[in-house]
Amino acid sequence: MSEKVTLEGAHVAHGGHAGDHGDHHGHDHHEQHFITKYIFSQDHKIIAKQFLITGIIWAVIGALFSVFFRLQLGFPDQTFPLMEKFLGEWAKGGKLSPEFYYALVTMHGTILVFFVLTAGLSGTFANLLIPLQIGARDMASPFMNMLSYWFFFVASIVMFISLFVQTGPASGGWTTYPPLSALKEASIGSGVGMDLWLISMALFVVSSLLGGLNYISTILNMRTKGMSMTRMPLTIWALLFTAVLGVLSFPVLFSGFVLLIFDRNFGTSFYLSEIFIGGKALPHIGGSAILYQHLFWFLGHPEVYIIMLPGMGMASEVLACHSRKPIFGYFAMIISLVGITVLAFLVWAHHMFVTGMSPFLGSIFVLLTLLIAVPSAVKVFNWLTTIWRGNIKFTPPMMFALGFVSLFISGGLTGIFLGNSALDIHLHDTYFVVAHFHIVMGVSAFFGMFAGIYHWFPKMFGRYMNNTLAYFHFFITFAGAYLIFWPMHYEGVAGMPRRYYDYSVWESFKHFSSLNAFISIVVIIVFFAQFIFIVNFFVSIFRGRRLTTPNPWGATTLEWTTPINPGHGNWPGEIPEVHRWAYDYKDDGNGGDFIPQTVPLKAGEEAH
Amino acid sequence: MSGFITIVIISLVFIIIYQIAKASEYATILRGEDKVRKQVNRLMAWLLVAFFIIGVWGIWECHLYMADKMLPVSASEHGEQYDLMFRVTIYVTGIVFFITQALLFWFAFKYQSTEKRTPYYLAHNNKLELIWTTIPAIAMASLVAVGLRNWSKMTSEAPKNAQVVEIVGKQFNWVIRYPGADGVLGKRDFRKINDANNVLGLDWNDKANADDVIAENGEMHIVKGRPVKLVIGSRDVIHDVGLPHFRMKMDAVPGIVTTIWFTPLYTSEEMKKITGNPNFVYEISCDQMCGKGHYSMRGTVIVETEAEHKAWMEKQQSYYAIQNPAKAPAADSTVIPTADTTTKAITMNTPSK
Numbered sequence: 034m035s036e037k038v039t040l041e042g043a044h045v046a047h048g049g050h051a052g053d054h055g056d057h058h059g060h061d062h063h064e065q066h067f068i069t070k071y072i073f074s075q076d077h078k079i080i081a082k083q084f085l086i087t088g089i090i091w092a093v094i095g096a097l098f099s100v101f102f103r104l105q106l107g108f109p110d111q112t113f114p115l116m117e118k119f120l121g122e123w124a125k126g127g128k129l130s131p132e133f134y135y136a137l138v139t140m141h142g143t144i145l146v147f148f149v150l151t152a153g154l155s156g157t158f159a160n161l162l163i164p165l166q167i168g169a170r171d172m173a174s175p176f177m178n179m180l181s182y183w184f185f186f187v188a189s190i191v192m193f194i195s196l197f198v199q200t201g202p203a204s205g206g207w208t209t210y211p212p213l214s215a216l217k218e219a220s221i222g223s224g225v226g227m228d229l230w231l232i233s234m235a236l237f238v239v240s241s242l243l244g245g246l247n248y249i250s251t252i253l254n255m256r257t258k259g260m261s262m263t264r265m266p267l268t269i270w271a272l273l274f275t276a277v278l279g280v281l282s283f284p285v286l287f288s289g290f291v292l293l294i295f296d297r298n299f300g301t302s303f304y305l306s307e308i309f310i311g312g313k314a315l316p317h318i319g320g321s322a323i324l325y326q327h328l329f330w331f332l333g334h335p336e337v338y339i340i341m342l343p344g345m346g347m348a349s350e351v352l353a354c355h356s357r358k359p360i361f362g363y364f365a366m367i368i369s370l371v372g373i374t375v376l377a378f379l380v381w382a383h384h385m386f387v388t389g390m391s392p393f394l395g396s397i398f399v400l401l402t403l404l405i406a407v408p409s410a411v412k413v414f415n416w417l418t419t420i421w422r423g424n425i426k427f428t429p430p431m432m433f434a435l436g437f438v439s440l441f442i443s444g445g446l447t448g449i450f451l452g453n454s455a456l457d458i459h460l461h462d463t464y465f466v467v468a469h470f471h472i473v474m475g476v477s478a479f480f481g482m483f484a485g486i487y488h489w490f491p492k493m494f495g496r497y498m499n500n501t502l503a504y505f506h507f508f509i510t511f512a513g514a515y516l517i518f519w520p521m522h523y524e525g526v527a528g529m530p531r532r533y534y535d536y537s538v539w540e541s542f543k544h545f546s547s548l549n550a551f552i553s554i555v556v557i558i559v560f561f562a563q564f565i566f567i568v569n570f571f572v573s574i575f576r577g578r579r580l581t582t583p584n585p586w587g588a589t590t591l592e593w594t595t596p597i598n599p600g601h602g603n604w605p606g607e608i609p610e611v612h613r614w615a616y617d618y619k620d621d622g623n624g625g626d627f628i629p630q631t632v633p634l635k636a637g638e639e640a641h
Numbered sequence: 642m643s644g645f646i647t648i649v650i651i652s653l654v655f656i657i658i659y660q661i662a663k664a665s666e667y668a669t670i671l672r673g674e675d676k677v678r679k680q681v682n683r684l685m686a687w688l689l690v691a692f693f694i695i696g697v698w699g700i701w702e703c704h705l706y707m708a709d710k711m712l713p714v715s716a717s718e719h720g721e722q723y724d725l726m727f728r729v730t731i732y733v734t735g736i737v738f739f740i741t742q743a744l745l746f747w748f749a750f751k752y753q754s755t756e757k758r759t760p761y762y763l764a765h766n767n768k769l770e771l772i773w774t775t776i777p778a779i780a781m782a783s784l785v786a787v788g789l790r791n792w793s794k795m796t797s798e799a800p801k802n803a804q805v806v807e808i809v810g811k812q813f814n815w816v817i818r819y820p821g822a823d824g825v826l827g828k829r830d831f832r833k834i835n836d837a838n839n840v841l842g843l844d845w846n847d848k849a850n851a852d853d854v855i856a857e858n859g860e861m862h863i864v865k866g867r868p869v870k871l872v873i874g875s876r877d878v879i880h881d882v883g884l885p886h887f888r889m890k891m892d893a894v895p896g897i898v899t900t901i902w903f904t905p906l907y908t909s910e911e912m913k914k915i916t917g918n919p920n921f922v923y924e925i926s927c928d929q930m931c932g933k934g935h936y937s938m939r940g941t942v943i944v945e946t947e948a949e950h951k952a953w954m955e956k957q958q959s960y961y962a963i964q965n966p967a968k969a970p971a972a973d974s975t976v977i978p979t980a981d982t983t984t985k986a987i988t989m990n991t992p993s994k
Contacts, residue, residue, distance in 0.1 A: 131933040131934070131936070132933045135930070135932075135933060135935070204933075205930065206930045210878075210879055210929075210930075212877065212878045212879070212895060213878040213879065213930065213931060213932060216877075216878070219812070219877060219878050219932055220932045220933060221933075305895075305896075306895060306896025306897075307831040307895050307896040308831065308876070308877055308878075308895050308896075309811075309831045309834040309842070309876045309877060310812070310876075310877040310878075312836065314831050314832045314834060318896075319896075320896065321896065321897070322879055322894050322895060322896065322897070323894065323897070356752070356760065357754075357760045358760045358761070358762070358763070359762065359763070359764045360764075361763060361764070361765065361766075362764075362765045362766070362769075362770055363764065363765065364765065365765070365770045387881065387890050387891050387892055388879075388892045388894065388899075389873075389891065389892055389894055389897055389898075389899035392792065392793070392796035395792065395796075396789050396792060396793070399785055399788055399789060399792065400785055400789075403781040403784060403785050403788075404781065406777060406781050407774060407777045407778050407781060410773065410774075410777040411770065411773060411774055411777075413741060414741075414769075414773040415770075417741065417744050417745060417748060418763070418769070420745075420748045420749060420752060421748050421752065421761075421763075422752055422760065422761035422763070423748075423752045423760045423761075424752065424754045424755075424758045424759070424760040425686075425749060425752050425753050425754055426682060426754045427681070427682050427685035427686060427689075427749075427753065427754075432685065432689075435689070435745065435749055438745055439742060439745055439746075442737075442738065442741050442742060442745070443738065443742075446734040446737060446738055447734070449730060449733075449734055449781075449784065450727075450730055450734070453726075453730070453784060453785070453788035453792075454788065454792045455722075455723070455726060455787075455788040455789070455791035455792040455795060456723070456726060456727060456730060456788065458723075458792075458795060458888065458889060458890050459720075459723060459885065459888040459889070459890060461881075461890050461928065462881060462883070462890070462928040462929060463885075463928070499662040499665065499666065500665070500681070501661060501662060501665035501666075502658065502661065502662050502665075504681075504685070508688065508692070511692070512692070515696065515699070516699075519699075519700070519703060520703055520707070523703070523707040523710070523711065526711060526712070526727075527710065527711050527712050527885070528712055528883065528885025528886075528926070530883060530926045530927070530928045531928075532930045532935060532936075533935065533936035534935070534936040535936050535937075536936070538937065538939065539924060539926070539939065540918075540920055540921065540922050540924060541712075541885060541886070541924045541926075542926075544710055545710065548706075548710075564654070564658070565658055568655060568658045568659065568662075569658075569662065572659060572662070578666060616764070618760065618762070619762040620759075620762075626759075626760065641764060
């Protein structure tokens, strides 16, 4: 069986170049066993769905955790017996223990940042869209692509197991700063839970590298005839830079983790120095706790853009398609992506202004950080101009793309406060930070993802999702996001620190208790509203209205030239040739308002 | 039983969602898909406008609700600059926020799909790109300029006359140390730490330690109008000295000494009047997650007048004296132990290991 899989994989990759083995594929496809077709599949479309569904499961778990700790934050003096059902002795009598509160906060961050918004987002859309939009039969290495998913799957299993160990999962925050994360004496979560966390994350890095290298080589090498780089849709550009960011920065994170593993288990002192804990002085001398933060944020900041760029790419695509207008400033969009990618590597230390890092070094990072606002602003203005004088169809993906832009503006602007060290010195590690990054890389990235899911669901499953449910989902989530995170900015400006279990002993912060309760209630509503999406998603896979046309949105890009339910290999015949850029939303001369990329230029028509 | 009820409720909700979905699809088909699509499009355009208007109203309400819950005037000189800069940044970003959001929602409404509308084919315009690259660049450059000026002031060397106070974080409280009459903080060594009688690991071979005063209750006394330099350390994991009322913050990192300095402007008593809150107290919050007691790692700052501070200081016993009541002179900080007695005492007190 495995031999057949490998052969087929190789064949498919080959077919991408030759483009004439299409007929062969038709019957290959029929012979596939359930296991090779749906489980150990090498078809990029199936792998995309695997990433997406695993991501959805993780998103529910991660969001449920936030509901648990929001209950504690909103109602610190009440008990919730239901919570004991879920968490057992961690919530004895329905009251969350501080240890497990911190474990939940940590896992919420880890799960959503890495497992949902990295693997679930770029894993899904890079896999789905790259071959389909550049005109390839599959990834450069379908086998590596399959491994990428399965490494992610094993990482998921390890992380999931860590939730059930007796001392609880890692609880030092998703950034797991040592010495807290390095010393078992410092926190019970720094025991086995932390070991499992590190193992899981190491596997995750492997998955991410296998995927990223594949995405880059596929985009660079396997474009169909006529698909020059400058004819690629912006989704592909965005996914290309996402992969570049991941490939260059994840290894640095990995090295940081290796050193942490050594400090934890083999008595080294990379991060540890002059520590007295648990009643005794430790022998470690000469390490630097700040070193870990440099290594972590060297990934940690690009990670933010790993999360944002796919959303930006998909929003660009969706805004253009559903406004029936070309994306405005295609080249400016690419240049700003380049700018963001390059700067993403040069701003990491803005997370560390108050760590005691040299203030002069801090100044340089202020300059570079605020510089990144320029390409971001260019993107926003280009999106606004894209919908200007369009013919806007408020389909569910379009609603989410508009929400994405709105949230990106809101969350991006608060970054200008935090990137300026002289303002960060007060706002650092307060709720202002929580509000900022949740709006911009949490909710906004989610909106980009939702836009993508609603837009490409018909391509994935050959059916539509239900619009009515989608609109409910949109408005509840959109309003909820602002209701939750807008007031948090004020709490942050008032100095309220993040990651507190209870504020009631604090004279300076206790008067926010009713606001915290309000936020928690909205969190619960928004959490349950996500089930509208989940029901819609899973029911529509089997019962949704069937597509009657292969191109339901009237889009120009290549994925819509495939059959409604494309088999492995994507195009039954030859891969189409590309003759124009991806955004020819204009009169086609026959009353249509778009010209697909596969249509040759007419006599006298100028290429973009 | 409750488990059963939960399952019933969940399945009911599921069925309701599913039925809404189905009903809406049948209704669409019955009423004609094209017609419904147009109606929905118009409805969504209006809902987005409504969202924007309600949103702006919500921001206004939020502002009013929060007005009396924010921090009082800054209690430090740095903080006054800080508040000014914060306000400038609010104005700059606020203007951009309202313009771009208004355009987004307005364009969405104005250019909603109708039969008559032909989208305007506009692919690029380099002049526009140039304009909206340059303007943000200039705005950012000015914010950076203001920021760096303030940053260099905030992080500059503390003035010579600054009062020096050490603050050390440990799980889960703050320990404060004053240098005593000699104005010098003696050497510390983490290997000499002992929770019973040497909480910071003072090195008794260093004479400068003899008159150092330690407060284990996390209460820091500083003087109005006199710059104070905090020498920050940690015994175990990373903590962070958060001083929201002074608009200051700095990590406490094991193995590294960090510092900040500021000048308090109002005594605690004055601040009670300013805020109208008789319970007002300057608080030190730990702002870097440090373990299960992170949220309770609370310190306080008492800002007092020079005279009050002197009187308070005189009442304090040196840590050495507290730990060695019999051997040492009842040293208050004004009495500098002579070299002779100190040396003797130190020899006797040198940790046995």
